[in-house]
Amino acid sequence: MNTYVGSTVRKGAAASNPGNLPLADLSMRSDIQGLRAIAVLAVIIFHANKAWLPGGFIGVDIFLVISGFLITSIILRQRADGRFSFKDFYLGRLRRIVPAYLVLLTVVAGVMSALLTPADFSYFKKSLNAALYFNSNHYFAGFGDYFAPSAHELPLLHIWSLAVEMQFYLILPLFLVLIPARLYKWLLPTLAVLVTAYVSYRLADAANRQATYFSLLARIPEFLVGSCLTVLRPGGLSSPRLASALAWLGLAAVIGSLVWIDESRAFPGWIALLPCLGAALMMASRHGPVSRFLSTRPMVWIGGLSYSLYLWHWPVLAGIRYYTGRYELLPVELLWFALLTLGLSYLSYRWIERPFRSARDRRATLARVLVLGIVAVPLIATSSKVNRSMVAPLPVEQTRYAVDAEICHGKIVGDCIRGDRAGKETLLVLGDSHAAQLNLFFDQLGRINHSAARIITGSSCVTIQGFDFARLPDWAQPACTAQIAAAAPLIRSADKIVIAAMWQYQVQSPAFLQAFEQFLEATDARDQKVLVMAQLPMFDSDMQRMDRFAQLHLPISRKLNDQWQAANRTIADIVARHPSARFLDLSAAPLFSSAPFFDNTLIYYDKHHLNETGARRYAELAAPFFRDF
Numbered sequence: 001m002n003t004y005v006g007s008t009v010r011k012g013a014a015a016s017n018p019g020n021l022p023l024a025d026l027s028m029r030s031d032i033q034g035l036r037a038i039a040v041l042a043v044i045i046f047h048a049n050k051a052w053l054p055g056g057f058i059g060v061d062i063f064l065v066i067s068g069f070l071i072t073s074i075i076l077r078q079r080a081d082g083r084f085s086f087k088d089f090y091l092g093r094l095r096r097i098v099p100a101y102l103v104l105l106t107v108v109a110g111v112m113s114a115l116l117t118p119a120d121f122s123y124f125k126k127s128l129n130a131a132l133y134f135n136s137n138h139y140f141a142g143f144g145d146y147f148a149p150s151a152h153e154l155p156l157l158h159i160w161s162l163a164v165e166m167q168f169y170l171i172l173p174l175f176l177v178l179i180p181a182r183l184y185k186w187l188l189p190t191l192a193v194l195v196t197a198y199v200s201y202r203l204a205d206a207a208n209r210q211a212t213y214f215s216l217l218a219r220i221p222e223f224l225v226g227s228c229l230t231v232l233r234p235g236g237l238s239s240p241r242l243a244s245a246l247a248w249l250g251l252a253a254v255i256g257s258l259v260w261i262d263e264s265r266a267f268p269g270w271i272a273l274l275p276c277l278g279a280a281l282m283m284a285s286r287h288g289p290v291s292r293f294l295s296t297r298p299m300v301w302i303g304g305l306s307y308s309l310y311l312w313h314w315p316v317l318a319g320i321r322y323y324t325g326r327y328e329l330l331p332v333e334l335l336w337f338a339l340l341t342l343g344l345s346y347l348s349y350r351w352i353e354r355p356f357r358s359a360r361d362r363r364a365t366l367a368r369v370l371v372l373g374i375v376a377v378p379l380i381a382t383s384s385k386v387n388r389s390m391v392a393p394l395p396v397e398q399t400r401y402a403v404d405a406e407i408c409h410g411k412i413v414g415d416c417i418r419g420d421r422a423g424k425e426t427l428l429v430l431g432d433s434h435a436a437q438l439n440l441f442f443d444q445l446g447r448i449n450h451s452a453a454r455i456i457t458g459s460s461c462v463t464i465q466g467f468d469f470a471r472l473p474d475w476a477q478p479a480c481t482a483q484i485a486a487a488a489p490l491i492r493s494a495d496k497i498v499i500a501a502m503w504q505y506q507v508q509s510p511a512f513l514q515a516f517e518q519f520l521e522a523t524d525a526r527d528q529k530v531l532v533m534a535q536l537p538m539f540d541s542d543m544q545r546m547d548r549f550a551q552l553h554l555p556i557s558r559k560l561n562d563q564w565q566a567a568n569r570t571i572a573d574i575v576a577r578h579p580s581a582r583f584l585d586l587s588a589a590p591l592f593s594s595a596p597f598f599d600n601t602l603i604y605y606d607k608h609h610l611n612e613t614g615a616r617r618y619a620e621l622a623a624p625f626f627r628d629f
Helices: 030-048 056-080 086-115 118-132 136-141 157-178 181-203 206-213 216-232 240-260 269-284 289-294 297-304 306-324 331-358 362-381 383-390 439-449 474-493 510-526 543-551 564-576 612-628
Strands: 417-419 426-431 452-457 496-500 529-533 581-584
Touching (some): 030 269, 030 289, 056 086, 056 157, 056 216, 056 240, 056 269, 086 118, 086 331, 086 383, 118 157, 136 206, 181 206, 181 216, 181 269, 206 474, 240 269, 240 289, 269 289, 306 331, 306 543, 331 362, 362 383, 417 439, 439 452, 452 474, 510 529, 510 564, 529 564, 564 581
Parallel strands (some): 426 452, 529 581
Antiparallel strands (some): 417 452
């Protein structure tokens, strides 16, 4: 929102001031624009590379403090003047936020309809639908899918904070108008403390952290810190020396938070109060070097552009990362990121933000927004059709490794048996998604060897006792523990066990290596035969994406990952110590010599999973070895 509110206190306003509150002076606050600049630059640096500024994400929380301060000040000022109107308030928020936001969604939908594979676009479209009614925070709170694009490739992930802001705007005016003004001074701080305490309690359980992080409730204290600043000391501090000292203290709290707080901490909760109170001190202290620095022309210019910078920087980053398949960008890619972000942000500010923000006529504003919606909504609605029509679709068997609803991956479906049910024995197959990709493998193997397999797997989860599931994403942990529990009684009774996994990921955990060793020791003691399958060649680029980029005539490169072979050797060394276990490595077979293709047919689903075609070909290759086993 603007830092210039454009209202002054009329004569005699103090008489109508509810509760005799000391109302904030909301003439142009250049220092607040400068604080916005710090917030948006912190966010952009963090998103460009989190190692550069571990706590840069708290820039969002600083924005929320500023919002709480300004919106509370606007409402109380207009209420004091006797001219507060819910209609005018929400029209102001609509004019400030929606036009640039809607243009962003439309442009990003158009670009992503060309760039994303149909599978990846389906995830994007769900986030787009949620974004249209400012529900992104709830969508991403429950987001979790192993085969979804990585978080840093999700073009609309960042707008969860705008959803939170809009939701808060629905609550705050009602609260401030309906609650007697004399209660503000103690009710607002008390509410902030109580909500912070509850949020911190929720964050103590790691399973709640993702949902809590994206929730409106977790951010209410941050808004209220700004509201409290309006109610308690809105006019600044009377002593310039004290004001300057507190401003330095606030700046130190913000800078310290940017360096000290990182993603490993339970956030927001109590820890979020440090940067929020620091930002509040900087806003309250309008004297001294800190305030003068924030009010410099470059800082004010960046602060004025901050909304558009925030909107555009993340989709640009996500698009580059999706195309390159890498989180860390090369210098030339960082340059493109900077130029595109600045250019798009300036165009958005100059041609969208400013014209809509300066419009004072209510009907003209609504008409402009309506016209923008009439243009944008059909373009967004047809984006899925555009996505499917731009590139000839791959055959369905090359776009998956199995039908998710039919396999016991993260859940139990029926008896989990694949292959020839009339076979004389049934293998027990355990592991993560590299075992799940073998469902079609064992169907084909059953036809060749007349055998069956019961396959129980989990995302990133090797389904054996002792697996260190706590290192998995929150959304994957419950399914992992459930699958381990389902497999446990079958392990004890099985004659023969097959284990497959993405060893490249699993060997990074000493706790897993210990659990794997103990598992093999137990199978030795029970004289159970175990076949451990090697990880197949892995690439640094997603194969379906490469196919799409090639059809769009974009430059592409396919490169083998350099870690999977070392991981195979680590697992092979462990297996060699156990007489009941064997290690099967067919990665050097002709089938994989020209991977990700074989006979000019794509056999990979993504960077490291076979598709259905590849799984069947792999079964034909492995059939003699399984016959011996």
